[in-house]
Amino acid sequence: MRRPAIDRPAAAVLGLLLLAAAAAVLDWRFDLAGIWTRLDTAQVRDVVDADWFAWAALGAAVVLAVLALWWLLARLPRPAEGRVALSSTGSDRIDLDVRSVAPRLRADLDRVAPVDRTASRRTAVRGGQLIELRTHVDPRADGESLVNAAAGIAASVRTAFPDGEIAVRILVDGPKRPGRRRTPRVH
Amino acid sequence: MKLRDPRRGPAAAWPAVLGALLLLAFAALLAQHAAAARGWTANASWLGEALAALDDRRPSAWALAGGAAAALLGLWFLIAAFLPARRSHLHADGPGDLWIAPAAIEAVAADAAERAPGVLHAAGEMRRRRLRVKALLAPGHEAAVADILESVGARLGGLGELEVSVQAKEGAR
The missing domain is CATH 3.30.70.1350 (Cation efflux protein, cytoplasmic domain)
Structure with missing residues (x-):
């Protein structure tokens, strides 16, 4: 099992993103900072329903899938040459x-x-x-x-x-x- | 050739695997949205449904559960990212590239201590470069501590600097 050097920074970034998502849900539930009441969902829906967004989502999906697969495969052991x-x-x-x-x-x-x-x-x-x-x-x-x-x-x-x-x-x-x-x- | 010291697997290894799977799941969500928006699939977009739920005054039980899971996972990822990979073996002296696990030193020290006269049972415990031998002595063998130290020291000679201490207890008569 190899240990890619990207593990640590990527785990830290993902951890911060997950904590941010958890904080957003917390604010939604208890209305602490009031971000949720100011959020204009109509604007979000406009962007998501736009024609270009479907293609952008598809491109992002491909890039993310390739990155994730590379990250998984990078830890498979590589046999040394004979x-x-x-x-x-x-x-x-x-x-x-x-x-x-x-x-x-x-x-x-x-x-x-x-x-x-x-x-x-x-x-x-x-x-x-x-x-x-x-x-x-x-x-x-x-x-x-x-x-x-x-x-x-x-x-x-x-x-x-x-x-x-x-x-x-x-x-x-x-x-x-x-x-x-x-x-x-x-x- | 410059080689790295042998180490245990870093704590970030499992979060990395899980993170890659999370990325894959997010990619699947985006791809499903693209397919639904282009009309390649008859299902409604999952991303659209999730965004429609944002209009609710209060998050649903599912959103709360997801938030709690995200908080726990995020904490774990963040802590694991900064934990160093610990050394798994101690370097031994000598010309060969020899590394000894603490468990090996404990086993050898316990065996050496048990061979000292008057010792009923012994166990070793390593902390960094400090070895503590706990011994149970037969009644009337208080002087066995010196024998244990000598026996363990002779057995482990050559493995490098080790601080050996003995904690002895006399068995009940």
């Missing part, structure tokens, strides 16, 4: 298929660190791609082994991609099943 271009000094261009990197790193992390159920996500960032490994800690883990495992994986990625086309980030979440021990109990 390959990255290695930087080279010559005139040749080398594209490397990186789809197999994430499963390999996932297996590595599960093997060397006290974690389980690692998931991975590859996203495009400026200047390359980021592989985010998201995993669950084993409560019996210690900080040292987690740090060492992360350092080892980062080092292996840096060896494979010295120019930083691929970066790896490890997020460790809480245990998957809190309170349940995996050691079998023998009665």
Whole structure:
């Protein structure tokens, strides 16, 4: 799920508009500011019944619908490209298929660190791609082994991609099943 | 490569989805008015009917309900627009790009504390970079607090600066 930058300003503007509508209804009901008694509905009806208003409404409807659909679709995740271009000094261009990197790193992390159920996500960032490994800690883990495992994986990625086309980030979440021990109990 | 810190989803995400749907509904209202005015549909214009209701002295129950809903939604939108997306993980020291969730630190600390002698039960609680371990001690083990601190500190070593405090309670005999 991506987060479009327009979310915040648009939510603020819509919130203000909704509050203004609520204030108008409040004034209508309790006649606080007296705007409603001064409102000339005949003028409003004249504008709405005018010939040009139908076309203007149609145009506004199309523009608003396109904006709303774009706003909805902008938050769908966009899959990262399957390959990255290695930087080279010559005139040749080398594209490397990186789809197999994430499963390999996932297996590595599960093997060397006290974690389980690692998931991975590859996203495009400026200047390359980021592989985010998201995993669950084993409560019996210690900080040292987690740090060492992360350092080892980062080092292996840096060896494979010295120019930083691929970066790896490890997020460790809480245990998957809190309170349940995996050691079998023998009665 | 400069990367952003991992964060929770911002509070404005749901209002944004709802706002897009509201925009779509408003677009449908305008399009229906245009269709009714041009004679493409036999129905009367909904916008025209709504404007005709403006002549009433008092708003109808529907208009009042709509106003109340608009007030609540507007407040929610406005508050959510200004709430920052909170950090979801703490950065750990070391050369790797490692981030630990507070829940993970709590679980590891609780496990470490429970392994100290004389501890019956332990639970961790993280607040920013402060970890508080609540422990239930077996009777006659008042000195276990130092053991807990040592055990938790050794277990979490390497994860970065953490302020650890222990709150111990002696179990009833």
